[in-house]
Amino acid sequence: xxxxxxxxxxxxxxxxxxxxxxxxxxxxxxxxxxxxxxxxxxxxxxxxxxxxxxxxxxxxxxxxxxxxxxxxxxxxxxxxxxxxxxxxxxxxxxxxxxxxxxxxxxxxxxxxxxxxxxxxxxxxxxxxxxxxxxxxxxxxxxxxxxxxxxxxxxxxxxxxxxxxxxxxxxxxxxxxxxxxxxxxxxxxxxxxxxxxxxxxxxxxxxxxxxxxxxxxxxxxxxxxxxxxxxxxxxxxxxxxxxxxxxxxxxxxxxxxxxxxxxxxxxxxxxxxxxxxxxxxxxxxxxxxxxxxxxxxxxxxxxxxxxxxxxxxxxxxxxxxxxxxxxxxxxxxxxxxxxxxxxxxxxxxxxxxxxxxxxxxxxxxxxxxxxxxxxxxxxxxxxxxxxxxxxx
Numbered sequence: 001x002x003x004x005x006x007x008x009x010x011x012x013x014x015x016x017x018x019x020x021x022x023x024x025x026x027x028x029x030x031x032x033x034x035x036x037x038x039x040x041x042x043x044x045x046x047x048x049x050x051x052x053x054x055x056x057x058x059x060x061x062x063x064x065x066x067x068x069x070x071x072x073x074x075x076x077x078x079x080x081x082x083x084x085x086x087x088x089x090x091x092x093x094x095x096x097x098x099x100x101x102x103x104x105x106x107x108x109x110x111x112x113x114x115x116x117x118x119x120x121x122x123x124x125x126x127x128x129x130x131x132x133x134x135x136x137x138x139x140x141x142x143x144x145x146x147x148x149x150x151x152x153x154x155x156x157x158x159x160x161x162x163x164x165x166x167x168x169x170x171x172x173x174x175x176x177x178x179x180x181x182x183x184x185x186x187x188x189x190x191x192x193x194x195x196x197x198x199x200x201x202x203x204x205x206x207x208x209x210x211x212x213x214x215x216x217x218x219x220x221x222x223x224x225x226x227x228x229x230x231x232x233x234x235x236x237x238x239x240x241x242x243x244x245x246x247x248x249x250x251x252x253x254x255x256x257x258x259x260x261x262x263x264x265x266x267x268x269x270x271x272x273x274x275x276x277x278x279x280x281x282x283x284x285x286x287x288x289x290x291x292x293x294x295x296x297x298x299x300x301x302x303x304x305x306x307x308x309x310x311x312x313x314x315x316x317x318x319x320x321x322x323x324x325x326x327x328x329x330x331x332x333x334x335x336x337x338x339x340x341x342x343x344x345x346x347x348x349x350x351x352x353x354x355x356x357x358x359x360x361x362x363x364x365x366x367x368x369x370x371x372x373x374x375x376x377x378x379x380x381x382x383x384x385x386x387x388x389x390x391x
Contacts, residue, residue, distance in 0.1 A: 001048045001219065002041055003212050006116065015208040019216030024209060037123035050129035050219050051116070052211070055154055055163030058132045058227075059085060059092075059107040062159040066096075066103035073098070077105040093232065097225045102159075106132070106225055113232050128234045129219055130227040134161040136215040138223065141183065144176070147214075148189035148206045157183070188214075316344055316368070316391055323362045330359045343390045345373070353383045360387070367391060 005015040014036055017027035030036035041047055061080055067073045077096055082089045085107060093113050097104040113130065120127045139145035139156030147154040153169035155162055157176050164172065177185070177199070186203045188210050204210045218224035228234040285300070286293045292300050324330060327350075334347040350356045353376050360370045369390050376385035 001050055001216055002039075003215050003219075004036065004049070004051045005208060005211070006051045006053055010119075015212075017209070017212035017216075019212065019220075022217065022220075024212055024216070027209060027212065033119055033123050033125075037120075037125045042125055048128045048219075049120075049125060050131070050215065051120075051127055052136065052215055053108075053112075053116075053130065053132045053227075054152075055132040055134040055161070056152075057108060057112060060132075060134070060161050061105045063103045063105055064101065066098060073103060077103070077107075080105060081107045093227070093230070095225060095227045095229045104135075104225055106135075106227060108227060113227060117232065126234070127228065129224075130232075130234075131215070131219065131224040132163070132227075133211060133215075134163050135224045136211065136218040137161075138214065138218060139186075141180070144180065144183050144185045145203070146173070146185060146187045146189070146200075147211065148187060150190075316389065319363065319366050319368050319391065320346075320389075323359060323366060323368075326362055327355060327359045329355045338388075343388050346387050346389060347384070348376070348387055349382045349384050351382060356383065356385070356387075363389065 001019040003017050003019055007014075011032070013029040013031055014033060015027070015029050016036055018025045018041060030039075042049065059081055061077075061084075063073075063076060063080060067076060073096055074094060077094050078089050081092070081094070085092060087109070089107070091110055092107040093110045095106045095108075097106075116130070117127060133147065134154045134156045137145040137147055137154065137156035139161070140158040144155065144157045152163060152165050153173065155169065155173060155176070157180065160176060162169070162172055177183075184201060185199050187200045187206075188204045189202065189206045215224065219226075226234070281297055285297045289295075289300065320332065320335075324332065329351040331349045332346050333349055336345045337343075338345060348356055348359075350359070356376060363370050370387050373386045373388055376383045
């Protein structure tokens with residue numbers, strides 16, 4: 001996992017850390033998002049990219065006994081936060097995280113999320129998880145967690161959480177501690193301001209490394225809200241997770257089965273058509289040649305065509321083909337055989353009448369006598385007409 005801490009100032013250096021196997025493996029500060037995206041780790045397919053926003057820009061409430069239906073839960077969440085936001089609820093993106101007994105509800109200005117995602121996309125980075133800092137602390141009703149920085153305080157009391165500048169946070173903190181007199185309070189702080197009270201238990205420094213460790217654990221265990229829901233839903237990433245391929249695989253298998261059934265059906269239909277043509281050809285052959293009823297149709301046809309005396313169809317076809325090879329601009333559209341006069345009649349098409357004359361000369365050199373039948377006429381880009389050929 002790559003964890004990035006995003007502030008309000010786009011020009012400020014960006015703290016980052018890589019998290020794996022429950023610990024920070026590397027960390028640092030990048031001059032900007034462009035410098036950060038140049039890291040080789042972002043090109044890996046098995047890396048989850050997570051960003052932490054300052055908690056001040058998100059509203060947070062807890063809804064006990066939430067509706068089971070997601071659409072009803074979102075409607076209830078919007079009603080719960082509507083009166084507490086400085087802008088209309090329609091301008092906010094609402095995200096929820098449900099557990100066994102309650103639902104955590106977060107609201108954030110939609111333009112903030114949209115702008116942040118666009119910044120990442122412009123640098124070629126896909127953001128998979130977006131959360132806020134107080135959602136990573138892991139506090140509860142019986143154990144609050146504070147994260148103290150030089151100028152601000154982040155607090156998580158389970159059903160209540162906030163982040164604010166230090167002077168404002170002290171007022172909210174006093175109210176919460178008074179409401180929860182028996183709750184233990186763990187503190188991440190670099191200074192000694194929280195060490196003079198028996199209720200406070202120091203857990204570590206209030207620096208980026210500590211927050212990244214908390215965030216890595218909370219995101220890995222899915223305890224930290226992912227604001228990328230609904231219209232901002234992030235693409236899923238996994239290292240070895242065949243489940244995401246299960247649906248496409250089933251679809252592909254179904255399509256393959258449908259295709260195979262179609263091929264079998266087409267083959268069966270084609271075989272029936274072929275059998276029908278075969279039986280009809282045999283019937284016609286028996287009627288036309290009763291003396292050759294038991295002879296193979298193809299063998300008999302070749303024998304008839306090749307035994308045409310002076311006007312063999314196969315001979316004239318062979319002669320015609322050899323002549324056409326020498327005259328690419330001449331085409332034969334139709335051939336008819338006049339049995340009474342023992343001659344063939346060709347429909348000829350050519351780009352020029354001179355080419356037709358040369359074609360006739362070629363036929364004569366091959367032993368075929370040709371003659372025009374009515375001359376040739378211009379039809380569009382071609383000269384067309386008919387000629388008789390005898391051998």
